[in-house]
Amino acid sequence: MPKKLFIHEKTVExxxxxxxxxxxxxxxxxxxxxxxxxSPYSYVSKILNEFERFAIVExxxxGRTKVLRLTKNGRKVAELFKEIVRLLECDLVSRDRVEKLKEIYEKSPKNFxxxxxxxxxxxxxxxxxDDEVLRGVVELENEIRKVISNERGGK
Structure with missing residues (x-):
């Protein structure tokens, strides 16, 4: 079953x-x-043979050199794993924290x-x-600065 192939980090790499x-x-x-x-060539060769068996690569x-190419479905799988890896490399804790801060901000009284x-x-x-965290932080900070500026200007 192909899903067992992707449990290992090297296979995804x-x-x-x-x-x-x-x-x-x-x-x-x-x-x-x-x-x-x-990784040793023998290990990579074994994985590539499995990929071919499951029509992920061809x-x-x-000449005497083997050239690899993703199949149509292999490309889909690879692109999905690329996205998963990208997401896992993100600062998920900080992303979650930004979302929670936005929720707190929405419910908070708008004063300093x-x-x-x-x-x-x-x-x-x-x-x-993480760029997404930084964008969220800037957006939230700008909103808060406007509120504080309005509060000070209103006095």
Whole structure:
């Protein structure tokens, strides 16, 4: 069953290396993939044979060199894994924190005293390297600054 293939990190790495090569208009070679994922050629070859068995990749020889290519369904699988990996590399904790801060902001009285805690937490979240977190932080900070500015201007 193909799903068992993707339980292992190296298997996903191998698949993504083939996708990366295709996206960069390059050819995918088993030996190069083995080197890039830092795995023995024998292991990579075994995984590639399984990929071929399940019609995820197809291969052909150019001279004595084996060249790999994703099948249509293999490309779909690879693109989904690429998206999963991208999501898992995100700062999910900070993303969740930004959403919670937005909820707190919506329910809070719109005055400086009530918003001070949110402002402090926003400052901590500015250290995130996740673009989505940073966009959310800037958006929330701008809203809060408008409220504070209006509060001060109204006095």
């Amino acid at each position: 191998i698949l993504l290396k083939i996708l990366e090569a295709e996206e960069n208009k390059k050819k995918a070679y088993p030996m190069l993939i083995a080197k890039e994922v830092n 291969s052909e020889f150019e 005293k009530s918003l001070a805690g949110i402002i402090a937490e926003i400052e901590r979240l500015k250290n995130s390297k």
